[in-house]
Amino acid sequence: MATKTALGKGKVEAALKQEIPVKTIVRVSRSIKPAYPDWMKKVMYPMLESTGRTDYDIAKDMLLWLHDEQQNGAVAGLVINKYLQEHNLLESCGNLQDALAIKKLGAATFKRVFGKKSIYFWKSVVQRQGGCLFVPSLCVDHDTVMLDWRWLLYDLGGGQPAVRFASSKS
Numbered sequence: 001m002a003t004k005t006a007l008g009k010g011k012v013e014a015a016l017k018q019e020i021p022v023k024t025i026v027r028v029s030r031s032i033k034p035a036y037p038d039w040m041k042k043v044m045y046p047m048l049e050s051t052g053r054t055d056y057d058i059a060k061d062m063l064l065w066l067h068d069e070q071q072n073g074a075v076a077g078l079v080i081n082k083y084l085q086e087h088n089l090l091e092s093c094g095n096l097q098d099a100l101a102i103k104k105l106g107a108a109t110f111k112r113v114f115g116k117k118s119i120y121f122w123k124s125v126v127q128r129q130g131g132c133l134f135v136p137s138l139c140v141d142h143d144t145v146m147l148d149w150r151w152l153l154y155d156l157g158g159g160q161p162a163v164r165f166a167s168s169k170s
Contacts, residue, residue: 022109024059026101028052034096034124037149042127048091052123053165058102059113062094064161077135077152080162084122094163095123099136099147107143116140119163120150 069075118139134149
């Protein structure tokens with residue numbers, strides 16, 4: 001005789017949340033320049049602005065990359081930016097267009113694919129009046145995907161990886 005076991009309310013809700021399918025496919029029009037914030041003075045890598053894949057699955061085609069110093073600590077954004085430049089890795093990174101497309105997928109998709117991380121889009125580093133550099137990032141706050149701009153003088157730790165396309169060289 002089979003016995004039935006009752007799942008607690010929290011376990012049922014957790015099971016239902018896991019079963020809800022999420023959309024992870026994005027389409028990006030690389031021919032349209034993204035809308036940068038009004039305070040932006042200069043795009044640092046304008047030649048990369050229209051490069052990248054147009055259709056991809058964020059769960060399969062993207063990876064989260066950390067600088068060696070982020071593995072067990074934190075490192076200034078300026079150091080990460082310089083490393084990506086010197087090792088020709090910027091082209092494989094996501095940009096503001098990718099960030100905006102991922103943001104549209106919503107919090108459930110973001111949490112399922114990226115967890116509680118803040119993810120960074122290094123191809124779209126911008127300069128503000130006065131010379132300060134900023135990189136766009138996404139995170140979830142109260143079930144809303146938030147776009148933010150991080151000053152590159154700040155340290156970034158292991159929960160703040162770069163978004164890169166998986167088919168690119170490491």
